[in-house]
Amino acid sequence: MGLTLAIRDLRVTGPTGRVLLSVDALDLPEGSLVGVRGPSGAGKSTLLYALGGLLPATGAVRWGDTDILALGEEARTAFRAANVGMIFQDFLLFEELGSADNAALAAMFAPRDRRSATRDAAVANLRHLGLEPGKRPVASFSGGERQRVGVARALAANAPVMLADEPTASLHREAADALINDLVALTRDQGRTLIAVSHDLHLLERMDRVLWVEDGVLRTEAADAA
Amino acid sequence: MLRDLWDGLPVLAQDVAILLALLAPLLLIGGFLLRGFAPWPLVRAVLWRFRWANGMFVALIAISVGMGIGLIAQERGLRQGTAAAADKFDLVVSAPGSEMTMMLATVFLQPSDVPLLGGQAYNTVANHPNVDVAAPLAFGDSYDGAPVIGTTADFARHLSDDRIEGRMWQSAFEAIAGAAAPVGIGQTFTPAHGMGDEAEENAHELVEFTVVATMPRTGTPWDRAILVPVEAVWEVHGLANGHAPEAGDQLGPPFDAAYFPGTPSIIVRAEALWANYALRSEFTRQNEMMAFFPGTVLANLYRVMGDVRQVMSIMSVVTQVLVAASVLLGLFILTRLFRRQVAMLRALGAPRRFVLSVVWSYAASLLLAGTLAGIAVGVGATAAISTVVTQRTDILVNASLGWGEIHLAAAFLAATSLLSVLPALATLRQPVVEGLRA
Amino acid sequence: MIGKAQTSSLLALIAVLALTMPTAAAEDHGHAHGAAAHDEDHAHDDDHAHDEDHAHDDDHAHEEDHGHEEDAAHAFETAGVKIVHPWMNATSGREALIFLELENIGNGSVSLEGAEVPFAETATLVGFALENGEGRYRDLPFVPVSPGRTLDLAPEGLAILASGLTRDFTEGQTVEITLQTSAGKIPLIVAVESETARQHSHAGHNH
Numbered sequence: 081m082g083l084t085l086a087i088r089d090l091r092v093t094g095p096t097g098r099v100l101l102s103v104d105a106l107d108l109p110e111g112s113l114v115g116v117r118g119p120s121g122a123g124k125s126t127l128l129y130a131l132g133g134l135l136p137a138t139g140a141v142r143w144g145d146t147d148i149l150a151l152g153e154e155a156r157t158a159f160r161a162a163n164v165g166m167i168f169q170d171f172l173l174f175e176e177l178g179s180a181d182n183a184a185l186a187a188m189f190a191p192r193d194r195r196s197a198t199r200d201a202a203v204a205n206l207r208h209l210g211l212e213p214g215k216r217p218v219a220s221f222s223g224g225e226r227q228r229v230g231v232a233r234a235l236a237a238n239a240p241v242m243l244a245d246e247p248t249a250s251l252h253r254e255a256a257d258a259l260i261n262d263l264v265a266l267t268r269d270q271g272r273t274l275i276a277v278s279h280d281l282h283l284l285e286r287m288d289r290v291l292w293v294e295d296g297v298l299r300t301e302a303a304d305a306a
Numbered sequence: 307m308l309r310d311l312w313d314g315l316p317v318l319a320q321d322v323a324i325l326l327a328l329l330a331p332l333l334l335i336g337g338f339l340l341r342g343f344a345p346w347p348l349v350r351a352v353l354w355r356f357r358w359a360n361g362m363f364v365a366l367i368a369i370s371v372g373m374g375i376g377l378i379a380q381e382r383g384l385r386q387g388t389a390a391a392a393d394k395f396d397l398v399v400s401a402p403g404s405e406m407t408m409m410l411a412t413v414f415l416q417p418s419d420v421p422l423l424g425g426q427a428y429n430t431v432a433n434h435p436n437v438d439v440a441a442p443l444a445f446g447d448s449y450d451g452a453p454v455i456g457t458t459a460d461f462a463r464h465l466s467d468d469r470i471e472g473r474m475w476q477s478a479f480e481a482i483a484g485a486a487a488p489v490g491i492g493q494t495f496t497p498a499h500g501m502g503d504e505a506e507e508n509a510h511e512l513v514e515f516t517v518v519a520t521m522p523r524t525g526t527p528w529d530r531a532i533l534v535p536v537e538a539v540w541e542v543h544g545l546a547n548g549h550a551p552e553a554g555d556q557l558g559p560p561f562d563a564a565y566f567p568g569t570p571s572i573i574v575r576a577e578a579l580w581a582n583y584a585l586r587s588e589f590t591r592q593n594e595m596m597a598f599f600p601g602t603v604l605a606n607l608y609r610v611m612g613d614v615r616q617v618m619s620i621m622s623v624v625t626q627v628l629v630a631a632s633v634l635l636g637l638f639i640l641t642r643l644f645r646r647q648v649a650m651l652r653a654l655g656a657p658r659r660f661v662l663s664v665v666w667s668y669a670a671s672l673l674l675a676g677t678l679a680g681i682a683v684g685v686g687a688t689a690a691i692s693t694v695v696t697q698r699t700d701i702l703v704n705a706s707l708g709w710g711e712i713h714l715a716a717a718f719l720a721a722t723s724l725l726s727v728l729p730a731l732a733t734l735r736q737p738v739v740e741g742l743r744a
Numbered sequence: 745m746i747g748k749a750q751t752s753s754l755l756a757l758i759a760v761l762a763l764t765m766p767t768a769a770a771e772d773h774g775h776a777h778g779a780a781a782h783d784e785d786h787a788h789d790d791d792h793a794h795d796e797d798h799a800h801d802d803d804h805a806h807e808e809d810h811g812h813e814e815d816a817a818h819a820f821e822t823a824g825v826k827i828v829h830p831w832m833n834a835t836s837g838r839e840a841l842i843f844l845e846l847e848n849i850g851n852g853s854v855s856l857e858g859a860e861v862p863f864a865e866t867a868t869l870v871g872f873a874l875e876n877g878e879g880r881y882r883d884l885p886f887v888p889v890s891p892g893r894t895l896d897l898a899p900e901g902l903a904i905l906a907s908g909l910t911r912d913f914t915e916g917q918t919v920e921i922t923l924q925t926s927a928g929k930i931p932l933i934v935a936v937e938s939e940t941a942r943q944h945s946h947a948g949h950n951h
Contacts, residue, residue, distance in 0.1 A: 161655025386877035
C-alpha cells in the first residue's frame with residue numbers, strides 16, 4: 081500500500097535566499113523504511129517537511145503519481161490528509177483530550193462517511209500499541225504512552241506514507257525501543273513507506289536504508305555508513 | 307412595495323424578523339465554517355485550557371452587555387411603573403402653574419407649595435355634564451411618614467377600583483388606609499402637620515382618626531397614603547369644611563363655594579376618552595385654571611428620559627466596543643499560544659477552513675456565553691434596582707426582558723462574532739513549519 | 745422643589761429631568777409642606793379672588809389678542825371657527841400627525857370631527873394615551889369645543905392621524921387638507937416643520 085518516492089532537483093531556499101536543502105535525485109521503492117541522519121541544523125527536518133509539502137520549494141517531489149510541489153497549498157493539505165501520517169519529536173498532542181480523541185483527530189475534519197472508519201482505526205491502533213482508548217487526558221500519560229498515541233494518530237487515516245521527526249528523542253531507552261518495535265512492525269505489516277529523521281541508532285539499524293544530510297545536501301552514497 | 311409588506315406585519319413578527327436578520331450573519335458564518343466538520347472536542351479542549359482567561363472574557367462581556375441591557379430594561383420599567391401610577395389620573399385641573407409640579411403633587415404625592423383653586427372653580431368643574439368624578443385633594447398632613455390626604459368617597463372608590471376592604475367612611479374622622487400605610491383597620495392615629503422632618507407632631511393633638519377600611523395594592527405612591535374626608539382636613543386646619551353650617555355633617559359633594567377653602571388640584575374623571583379632551587379645552591382658562599393630562603406630562607418626561615438613556619446607551623455601546631476589542635485582542639494573544647497545535651493540524655492535513663472553524667467556534671462560544679450571561683446580568687441588575695425603587699417610592703417597577711434588549715444583545719453577538727474571524731485568520735497567516743518549530 | 749419627606753432616588757431623577765425641560769411653569773417654592781388650606785401661608789390668596797363672579801367676561805379679550813388676520817398662511821377662519829398654526833413633521837414614513845389650534849369664536853358649541861387629507865388613505869381624529877408606558881394614539885369620534893374655548897392639537901395630545909401617506913414631506917413645504925367640523929368644512933394649509941419639531945415655527949406669535 082506504500083507509495084514510491086521520486087525527488088528531482090529539489091531546492092528549498094530560506095527567506096534570505098540561502099539554499100537550505102538541495103536534493104538532485106532520490107528514488108525510493110514503495111514500502112521502504114528509510115532513516116535520515118546528519119548533524120543538527122544540517123537540514124534533516126527541512127527534508128522531512130519538504131517531503132510533506134509543508135515548505136515552498138522548487139523541483140519535483142513525486143509520491144506515486146503525484147508531484148506534491150506542483151499542487152497548491154490546500155491540495156497539498158488534502159494530499160497529506162489522505163496519504164501522509166506525521167509523528168513529531170514532542171508528540172504535539174492535545175493535552176486536554178483523551179487518547180481516543182487524539183488518535184482520531186483526523187476524523188474531526190474527515191468527510192462524514194470516513195469519520196467512523198477513522199475512529200475505528202484509531203481505537204484499533206491504540207489497542208495494538210497496548211493503550212486502552214479512553215477519555216483520560218493524555219497530559220497524565222508517560223512519554224512512551226504519548227508517543228504511541230502519536231503513532232496511532234499518524235496511522236489512523238490509514239496513510240501509505242509515514243513521516244517521523246525524531247520519534248524517539250524524547251523517550252527513555254526502554255520506551256524508545258518499544259516504540260521502534262511497534263513503529264517498524266506497523267509500517268512493515270501494511271507495506272507503508274516510512275521516512276524517519278533520527279539520531280537513534282536503534283531506530284536507524286532497523287531501517288532498509290539510511291540517508292545522510294549535511295550542510296543542506298542529501299548524500300545518498302553515504303547510505304550504509306553508520 | 308417592500309415597506310408596505312413590512313408595515314403590514316404584526317409587531318411580534320417584525321421583532322422576530324429583526325432578531326433573525328441580526329443573527330443571520332452569525333449563522334451564515336458558523337454554517338460556512340463548520341459545514342462537514344466536527345471540531346467540538348478541540349473547541350472544548352481550548353476552552354478548558356484557557357479557562358481562567360476565558361472566564362475573565364465571559365465576565366467582561368457579560369458586564370458590558372448587561373449594562374446596555376439593564377439601561378434599556380430599567381428605563382422601560384420606570385416608564386411602565388410611573389405610567390401605571392398615573393393610570394387613575396386621566397385629567398387634573400389646578401390653578402395655573404407648572405404641570406410637572408402639579409403632577410408630582412397629585413400622582414406621586416410629592417406636594418410642594420402650590421396655589422389653590424376656589425369653590426367657584428371647583429363647582430364649574432364638578433357640575434360640568436361630562437364630568438363623572440371631580441375629586442378635590444387636600445395635602446399637607448402625615449402620619450408616621452405616610453401622607454394623610456383629604457378627598458371624597460368617590461375618589462377612594464375610583465382609586466381602589468371599588469375594591470375597598472371594610473366600609474366607606476361615614477363620619478369626618480374615619481379613614482381609609484392604602485395597602486402600604488402604617489395603619490390597619492380598627493387602628494386610630496393622630497396626623498402630624500406637614501411631612502417628614504418638618505412635620506409638627508403636636509399640631510393636631512386633639513384629633514383622632516379611625517381606620518375603617520383598606521385599599522388593595524396598586525403599585526403606586528398612593529399605597530402609602532391614608533385617605534380621609536376632605537372636610538376633616540379643612541376642619542383640622544381651622545377652615546370652613548366646604549359646606550354651609552346648616553348642611554350639618556354632610557360629607558362629599560356638592561360643596562358650597564362660599565365655604566370652600568380651596569384645593570390644589572381636582573382629579574377629573576370622564577367616561578369617554580373624547581370627553582377628556584373636551585374638558586381640557588373647557589377648563590383651560592387663562593389666569594384662572596389649567597387642565598392637563600398627567601400622561602402627556604409623563605410622555606414629555608419620557609422623551610427627556612429617553613434622550614438621557616440614549617446618551618448613556620452610547621456610552622454603554624462604547625464600553626461594549628472596548629470590551630469586544632480587548633477580548634478580540636486577548637484572543638489574538640491566546641491563539642498564538644496554540645500556534646503549534648494549529649501547525650500540527652495543518653501538517654496532519656486539516657484544511658484551512660477547519661482551523662478557522664476551531665478558532666472561530668472557540669471565540670464565538672465565549673461571545674455567546676458572555677452575551678447570554680450579560681442578558682442575565684442585565685435582567686438581574688434591573689430586578690435588584692427595581693426592587694429598591696419600589697421599596698423607596700411604592701411605584702411598582704418590574705424588570706422584564708424586551709425585544710429591544712434582545713436585539714441589542716443579538717447585534718453585539720453578531721458584530722463581535724464577525725470580527726472574531728480576524729484572530730482566526732491571523733492564526734492561519736503563520737507558516738506551518740515555523741509553527742511546528744516554535 | 746420636591747418635598748423632603750420620602751424623597752426617593754426615582755423622584756429625584758424625575759425632578760432633575762424636569763428641570764431640564766422647558767416648562768411654562770410658575771415659580772415653585774422650596775417648602776415641603778403641602779398647600780391646602782394653610783392660614784399662615786397665603787401667598788396665593790389672589791387666586792381665590794378670581795372665583796367671585798366673572799362668568800364669561802374674559803372671552804372677548806381672547807379675540808383681540810389674536811388679531812393678525814393678514815397673516816393668512818397661519819390662520820384660517822370659517823363660520824365661527826378659527827384655526828391657527830396647522831403643522832406637521834417632515835416624514836418619509838407611512839403616517840403623520842397633523843396639529844393645530846382650533847378656537848371657537850362663535851356663539852354655539854362646535855365639534856371637531858376629523859379631516860379630509862388628500863395625500864393619505866385615511867385621516868382620523870386621535871387622542872394620546874399612555875398604555876403600559878408606551879404612548880398610543882387612539883381614535884376619537886369627535887371633540888366638542890364650547891364658545892370662547894380653544895382646542896389644542898399638539899404632540900402627546902390630540903391630533904389628526906393621516907395614515908397611508910402617498911408621498912414624502914420635507915421641511916418648508918405646505919400641504920392642503922380640509923378640516924371637518926360640525927360648523928362645516930374648513931380648508932387649511934398645513935406647514936411642514938422639521939422631523940423633530942414640537943410646535944409650529946410661528947407658535948408663540950399671536951394671530
